[in-house]
Amino acid sequence: MNQSAPPGTANTNPTLAVLGFRRQLVYHLHFWAFIAVAPLVMVQWQHGNLLLSALLVFFCANAALVLLFLRFRNTYFLKGRLFPLLAVVCAAYSTAINGHAGLYWAYPAAIALFFLLPIKEAIVCNVIFVAVMAVVSFLQFPEADFWRITFSLGLSCLFAMIFAWLVGRLQQELTRLATTDPLTGCLNRSQLADVLNSQIQMRERYERVSSLVLIDLDYFKNINDQWGHLAGDRVLKEMAGRVRKRLRQNDQLFRIGGEEFMVVLPETRQKDGHTLAQQLLTSISARPFLDDIRVTASASIAEVERGETWSVWLNRADQALYEAKARGRNQVVLAPASRQPPMPPEPWQRSPAPLQPVSSGPAASGTPDTP
Numbered sequence: 001m002n003q004s005a006p007p008g009t010a011n012t013n014p015t016l017a018v019l020g021f022r023r024q025l026v027y028h029l030h031f032w033a034f035i036a037v038a039p040l041v042m043v044q045w046q047h048g049n050l051l052l053s054a055l056l057v058f059f060c061a062n063a064a065l066v067l068l069f070l071r072f073r074n075t076y077f078l079k080g081r082l083f084p085l086l087a088v089v090c091a092a093y094s095t096a097i098n099g100h101a102g103l104y105w106a107y108p109a110a111i112a113l114f115f116l117l118p119i120k121e122a123i124v125c126n127v128i129f130v131a132v133m134a135v136v137s138f139l140q141f142p143e144a145d146f147w148r149i150t151f152s153l154g155l156s157c158l159f160a161m162i163f164a165w166l167v168g169r170l171q172q173e174l175t176r177l178a179t180t181d182p183l184t185g186c187l188n189r190s191q192l193a194d195v196l197n198s199q200i201q202m203r204e205r206y207e208r209v210s211s212l213v214l215i216d217l218d219y220f221k222n223i224n225d226q227w228g229h230l231a232g233d234r235v236l237k238e239m240a241g242r243v244r245k246r247l248r249q250n251d252q253l254f255r256i257g258g259e260e261f262m263v264v265l266p267e268t269r270q271k272d273g274h275t276l277a278q279q280l281l282t283s284i285s286a287r288p289f290l291d292d293i294r295v296t297a298s299a300s301i302a303e304v305e306r307g308e309t310w311s312v313w314l315n316r317a318d319q320a321l322y323e324a325k326a327r328g329r330n331q332v333v334l335a336p337a338s339r340q341p342p343m344p345p346e347p348w349q350r351s352p353a354p355l356q357p358v359s360s361g362p363a364a365s366g367t368p369d370t371p
């Protein structure tokens, strides 16, 4: 069971790490684009290309605003959408009036799209961009150059697309690996603080009350000792499956310790959650695991209170789980409100009748309860 809330859980949230990666990518692209393009404003001005010079000023101003917003407000100015638009327009227009000197900017502009836009939008934008550049180069250059430009720009886009797509998949896979338990497929602790905090906010802002259920298998050590660790693993996996089957789509199942699971029940009062917790314990104890391993579990349920932190909330549930173990296991205990002693068992929360063993497993063989 949890002894205490782990410090700094929010800082290790893998989803936030991915967001940090995106933010840095956007930040660096805008920073280096600004450095590269700012001098061109003067160059185009001196060449008398006033419209292009104005477009480049616009481009630099947008880049500067994105950098400032990211640094001081942690948000994307206009969602970072202006960079791709301006880069494409500037590159196409510059090619139309400057020929090859403008064309060179089309390549970094096309590649940057894949790192700034969602992949589907980037593909659509690049198809349009390559088509526009093909028309411009058809009008500007000899036919052989037109073919070279169109194919080399198309190929650059293809390579950038493959790279961005693979990086995106890698990010998704890393996030999945970092946020789920490989054995059971449940969420792990990495997002626990965020999920509980969002339920706390729902309570504070909208009076929507959520509950959390802790479930801990009883005498699980004996299962490992008697049937081996691999069987223990399979029991955990099957148990997660049975619990998951009973949950709603919005409910979230975490594995927060070896044989301890947590279910977050959004917009569920303690009394309603209690009914579910009872059903979960029944689904665990009613049928043997791996054909002949009888297992029971203990559970606690705690409704979020106004003004409490996620660690206090979890701690109340944890104390109630200790109580469930101390009262003889295979039962659900309601967590009391803060600073109140654990509630005495009521008739409707008493444990079900003891199970008859189907084999000589530890839970089935009536191992005496030791807290």
Ligand SMILES: Nc1nc2c(ncn2[C@@H]2O[C@H](COP(=O)(O)OP(=O)(O)OP(=O)(O)O)[C@@H](O)[C@H]2O)c(=O)[nH]1
Residues within 6 Å of the ligand: 001, 183, 216, 217, 218, 219, 220, 221, 222, 224, 228, 229, 230, 231, 232, 233, 236, 257, 258, 259, 325, 329, 371
């Ligand atoms: N097979 C397997 N066992 C695990 C895993 N994680 C933790 N365990 C085992 O789970 C057992 C937990 O034992 P205890 O904390 O004593 O709890 P318990 O035997 O269930 O007793 P109570 O909780 O008091 O009912 C230990 O033997 C751990 O080695 C896992 O991923 N796979």
